[in-house]
Amino acid sequence: MARNFPAHAFETRGVPAILIDAARCWREARDNGRSVQPCLSRTLDRHECAILAPVLDSLCLFYEAALGRPMAVGEALTLSDDEHLLLGLVNGSIPRQCLNCPRRRAATLDCALCSARIMVALTLGQPASGTLQ
Secondary structure, eight states: OOOSSSSHHHTEEHHHHHHHHHHHHHHHHHHOOOOHHHHHHHHHHHTOOGGHHHHHHHHHHHHHHHTOOOOOOBBBBBBOOHHHHHHHHHTTTSSSSSSSSHHHHHHHHHHHHHHHHHHHHHTTTOOOOOOOE
16 A cells, blocks of 8 residues: 655655645534535645545545544544544554455445545645555
């Protein structure tokens, strides 16, 4: 599986903040019955990466499906366990196999993770190559 941005780029380019803002926006929109992608687009526009709205919508959707329950989000600077896990899955420090989910859910999450890595790398001007550890 490819790592689509170097680990140092993940930390230095604000990717964790982007992902957490997106996940919290996604959760709030879903909980309030609002359309997710317009909310995500507005949130991501503050990071100058509104183009990531569709891919992060899919990532959150498939992540939640793999969890088998609604994703829990934190508040302010406090990250939930689900947010920590999501960051680890995206940056490759946590293997997807830690989620004991059905094969089809795992496959869709793997695709969503790969797509998110590629799009984040391209959007932030990072190389889209390398390997996950």
